[in-house]
Amino acid sequence: MQVTINGKNYDVEKNTTILKACKDAGIEIPTLCHDDRLSPSGACRLCLVEVEGWKNLHTSCTAICKDNMVIQTHSDKVIKGRQEVLDLLISNHPLECLTCEKSGACKLQDYCYEYGITEGTYRWEMKKPYFDSSNPFYNFDSRKCILCGLCVRVCDELQGTSAIGFENRGFETNVATPFNEGLINSTCVSCGNCVSVCPVGALEPKSKEKFRYWETRDVRTTCSYCGVGCQMDLVVKGNKVVDVKPAFDALNEGLLCVKGKFSYNFLSHPDRLKRPMVKKDGVFVETSWEEAYNLIVNKMKSVKEYYGSEAFAGLTSARCTNEENYLFQKMFRAVLGTNNVDHCARL
Amino acid sequence: MTNSISEIRNTDAMFVIGSNTTENHPIIGAVMKQAKKRGAKLIVADPRRIELAEYADVFLQLKPGTNIALLNGLMNVIIENGLQNDEYIKNRTENYEELKEIVKDYTPEKVAEICGVKAEDIVNAAIIYAQADKAGIYYTMGVTQHSTGTNAVMSISNLALLCGNVGVESAGVNPLRGQNNVQGACDMGGLPGDLPGYQKVFKPEVIQKFEDAWGAKLSGKVGATIGEMFEGIEKDEIKFLYIMGENPVVSDPDTNHVKKVLSHADFVVVQDIFMNETAEFADVILPAAAFAEKDGTFSNTERRVQRVRKAVNPPGDAKADWEILMNIMNRMGYDKNYANPSEIMDEIASLTPSYGGINYDRLENESIQWPCLDENHPGTKYLHEKAIARGRGLFMPVDYVVSAEMPSEEYPLIMTTGRILYHYHTRTMTGREDGLNQLAPESFVEINPATANRLSILDGERVRLVSRRGEVETTARITEIIDDGVVFMPFHFAEGSANYLTNTVKDEIAKIPELKVAAVRVEKI
Ligand code: SF4
Ligand code: SF4
Numbered sequence: 001m002q003v004t005i006n007g008k009n010y011d012v013e014k015n016t017t018i019l020k021a022c023k024d025a026g027i028e029i030p031t032l033c034h035d036d037r038l039s040p041s042g043a044c045r046l047c048l049v050e051v052e053g054w055k056n057l058h059t060s061c062t063a064i065c066k067d068n069m070v071i072q073t074h075s076d077k078v079i080k081g082r083q084e085v086l087d088l089l090i091s092n093h094p095l096e097c098l099t100c101e102k103s104g105a106c107k108l109q110d111y112c113y114e115y116g117i118t119e120g121t122y123r124w125e126m127k128k129p130y131f132d133s134s135n136p137f138y139n140f141d142s143r144k145c146i147l148c149g150l151c152v153r154v155c156d157e158l159q160g161t162s163a164i165g166f167e168n169r170g171f172e173t174n175v176a177t178p179f180n181e182g183l184i185n186s187t188c189v190s191c192g193n194c195v196s197v198c199p200v201g202a203l204e205p206k207s208k209e210k211f212r213y214w215e216t217r218d219v220r221t222t223c224s225y226c227g228v229g230c231q232m233d234l235v236v237k238g239n240k241v242v243d244v245k246p247a248f249d250a251l252n253e254g255l256l257c258v259k260g261k262f263s264y265n266f267l268s269h270p271d272r273l274k275r276p277m278v279k280k281d282g283v284f285v286e287t288s289w290e291e292a293y294n295l296i297v298n299k300m301k302s303v304k305e306y307y308g309s310e311a312f313a314g315l316t317s318a319r320c321t322n323e324e325n326y327l328f329q330k331m332f333r334a335v336l337g338t339n340n341v342d343h344c345a346r347l
Numbered sequence: 348m349t350n351s352i353s354e355i356r357n358t359d360a361m362f363v364i365g366s367n368t369t370e371n372h373p374i375i376g377a378v379m380k381q382a383k384k385r386g387a388k389l390i391v392a393d394p395r396r397i398e399l400a401e402y403a404d405v406f407l408q409l410k411p412g413t414n415i416a417l418l419n420g421l422m423n424v425i426i427e428n429g430l431q432n433d434e435y436i437k438n439r440t441e442n443y444e445e446l447k448e449i450v451k452d453y454t455p456e457k458v459a460e461i462c463g464v465k466a467e468d469i470v471n472a473a474i475i476y477a478q479a480d481k482a483g484i485y486y487t488m489g490v491t492q493h494s495t496g497t498n499a500v501m502s503i504s505n506l507a508l509l510c511g512n513v514g515v516e517s518a519g520v521n522p523l524r525g526q527n528n529v530q531g532a533c534d535m536g537g538l539p540g541d542l543p544g545y546q547k548v549f550k551p552e553v554i555q556k557f558e559d560a561w562g563a564k565l566s567g568k569v570g571a572t573i574g575e576m577f578e579g580i581e582k583d584e585i586k587f588l589y590i591m592g593e594n595p596v597v598s599d600p601d602t603n604h605v606k607k608v609l610s611h612a613d614f615v616v617v618q619d620i621f622m623n624e625t626a627e628f629a630d631v632i633l634p635a636a637a638f639a640e641k642d643g644t645f646s647n648t649e650r651r652v653q654r655v656r657k658a659v660n661p662p663g664d665a666k667a668d669w670e671i672l673m674n675i676m677n678r679m680g681y682d683k684n685y686a687n688p689s690e691i692m693d694e695i696a697s698l699t700p701s702y703g704g705i706n707y708d709r710l711e712n713e714s715i716q717w718p719c720l721d722e723n724h725p726g727t728k729y730l731h732e733k734a735i736a737r738g739r740g741l742f743m744p745v746d747y748v749v750s751a752e753m754p755s756e757e758y759p760l761i762m763t764t765g766r767i768l769y770h771y772h773t774r775t776m777t778g779r780e781d782g783l784n785q786l787a788p789e790s791f792v793e794i795n796p797a798t799a800n801r802l803s804i805l806d807g808e809r810v811r812l813v814s815r816r817g818e819v820e821t822t823a824r825i826t827e828i829i830d831d832g833v834v835f836m837p838f839h840f841a842e843g844s845a846n847y848l849t850n851t852v853k854d855e856i857a858k859i860p861e862l863k864v865a866a867v868r869v870e871k872i
């Protein structure tokens with residue numbers, strides 16, 4: 001099948017959406033409610049395109065390519081259509097970008113910048129605000145919600161928990177738990193997968209740290225909790241991890257659980273061990289690496305001399321890296337001369 | 348895992364046994380729920396009505412310690428109804444006749460009695476598993492932490508072979524490994540009988556190879572397991588204990604005994620990121636860097652080797668574990684120096700065939716599932732594709748035997764242990780996360796309303812649990828999740844720790860303690 005996009009011809013497979021065809025062709029279409037992993041919804045209407053022979057603009061995420069279709073993605077009509085969509089959204093959105101934590105990583109902010117929208121031109125009453133701060137890890141602020149539905153679909157289709165849905169109708173529609181009982185009283189398991197997909201500041205982690213996304217850098221790594229091995233980006237400001245984002249191009253496909261997503265504050269906890277310590281008369285006192293090493297090495301040498309290699313035993317760690325486990329067993333085998341190495345694989 | 352996590356999305360049937368997947372491997376649990384939505388069938392066997400049970404086509408709430416009976420029962424139904432994969436059995440397996448002989452006695456009625464489940468559910472489960480084109484079995488400690496754990500694992504493999512599910516995409520035998528790098532710790536030779544890549548210490552040619560590579564004299568004598576180390580310390584044979592990143596006082600069975608052993612040891616080194624219950628017994632404590640403070644790799648439950656990258660500096664003088672170990676080795680006169688973990692990986696690759704093609708250049712842009720034999724090898728998505736690793740799949744039929752400790756008059760309840768979603772292992776990390784403590788603040792014991800009624804225990808009341816080894820106080824949670832006569836305790840909490848009660852009796856082959864079954868009584872305080 002062939003389609004023409006912005007005057008150029010492209011081959012596409014049957015049943016391809018216009019959005020996908022454009023993406024494959026390297027043409028950026030703005031979206032707020034689209035996620036490749038989820039069923040398309042067409043809720044935000046920002047991905048409008050013009051198709052020759054069709055009277056109205058169409059949402060490209062739901063329209064399927066037809067043979068010889070002629071598509072315009074950035075015609076004046078399309079740009080106007082998108083500006084109208086953004087205008088409507090921002091007219092009903094508090095302009096709190098100065099204090100909003102999402103600023104700098106907010107898709108609505110980015111698109112308003114791109115399409116030149118300064119403030120909403122529709123002056124109407126704001127809907128009744130609804131806040132839910134009952135979950136220990138994140139807040140919900142309905143005033144900022146653009147009803148894209150990503151959170152609801154992720155929770156249902158990918159996380160499989162279905163803790164949240166749309167409540168009420170029409171203008172008063174909100175994302176909420178059943179009966180508005182609050183997240184803490186719902187079936188929510190605090191995985192934060194809804195937070196990770198929210199394009200705006202409606203679902204926000206309760207950060208311990210104040211930071212701006214433009215002050216941070218991302219470091220791709222592997223979650224340190226369970227054996228699934230999810231990939232994630234640690235968001236680092238200075239010498240501190242301030243947020244965690246799931247990786248999409250990895251086995252976890254953009255999902256994390258509560259531990260991977262939110263449990264990173266132990267890293268900078270004041271209880272962290274910072275200096276080597278030796279026990280003197282039953283109490284631990286801080287010491288230097290030099291002294292600690294000397295103590296250990298002298299003891300190793302004397303035990304080896306008096307009792308032999310079999311007097312050593314070591315528990316290596318299912319928490320440490322491969323390289324560290326390798327060195328640990330190598331130290332026991334090659335340096336101390338024993339195979340007395342084990343770890344709690346069985347627990 | 349013989350197969351990969353992503354393959355679960357395309358499976359036809361899942362049999363989850365002894366794994367509370369949505370809490371212990373949440374993302375695998377999510378993928379299972381996605382598969383269910385797409386039409387895959389789900390069988391769940393667990394003593395607790397776990398979340399996955401709500402989605403299951405068949406849920407078997409079996410008594411702890413009866414896995415083997417159930418598995419034999421399923422095979423009995425399959426063979427009686429001629430649902431086995433004869434073609435596969437003929438071409439790819441051995442010893443089928445013996446299996447047939449042993450499972451013959453395990454009729455659904457008899458097994459229903461042993462396991463405390465309905466006979467018709469056993470039949471239904473067997474039919475679902477056998478009729479699926481591709482069916483995967485997923486299990487964890489609920490299968491292995493029994494005195495008969497190794498046998499149960501064999502039973503699982505028998506079932507998979509019987510229906511031709513080994514060496515097939517989206518099927519397989521899939522132990523879900525608990526800790527982030529427990530797979531890697533085993534791969535790297537963190538075992539008393541195995542050098543890296545499961546090369547056996549008792550084989551002279553293996554020892555020769557490593558002696559040449561390392562330039563050191565090595566012992567060919569299989570070393571001590573954790574349990575044997577503790578015995579060795581008690582007998583004054585082991586003097587020096589080095590513990591890196593583990594907390595056996597909370598995680599190991601029979602806490603009182605572990606504490607006694609540690610205080611008896613002559614010299615204990617603990618290397619960790621926090622002070623913990625085990626470090627209290629140390630002579631020297633070394634401060635280590637956490638995962639975000641160092642470079643390295645972890646190997647996940649599907650054998651996937653992935654990078655860990657340094658994002659921030661360790662606090663104070665803390666150092667990466669590899670650096671500490673290298674410094675000690677150097678001071679002991681072993682001169683090998685590594686500039687970074689990438690150089691260590693190169694040495695690993697040169698000595699470990701299954702990691703042969705793994706290096707940091709490749710890992711920069713991809714993750715690799717071992718076996719990965721050389722630099723051009725793409726890695727291995729699922730094992731035994733061409734043939735079962737040892738040539739043919741061997742059926743190893745086993746009989747059910749009762750757990751080491753059964754309920755008695757004095758200890759009438761069975762206690763089983765496990766993990767919960769909101770904490771991790773001994774809580775050294777998660778216990779310092781306010782939000783997680785809010786969601787799961789303290790130790791508890793789950794008790795069925797019927798059991799609780801008999802003992803006149805109310806929800807939220809403090810109770811005392813007593814076993815032959817010790818006692819703890821904890822809070823009662825009255826819930827239908829657990830069956831009458833069985834109680835469940837998470838083992839994360841040092842205060843009110845389940846492991847004061849657990850049994851150290853071990854599986855004879857794998858040396859895994861029977862943490863899943865202990866006889867206890869519950870008392871009102
Ligand atoms: S945190 Fe997870 S379970 Fe809770 S509402 Fe969000 S996606 Fe659903
Ligand atoms: S909370 Fe966020 S993700 Fe959910 S509907 Fe609103 S804007 Fe979309």
Ligand code: SF4
Nearest residue numbers: 223225226230257260
């Ligand atoms: S994010 Fe959750 S499921 Fe993923 S590896 Fe971490 S602990 Fe496991």
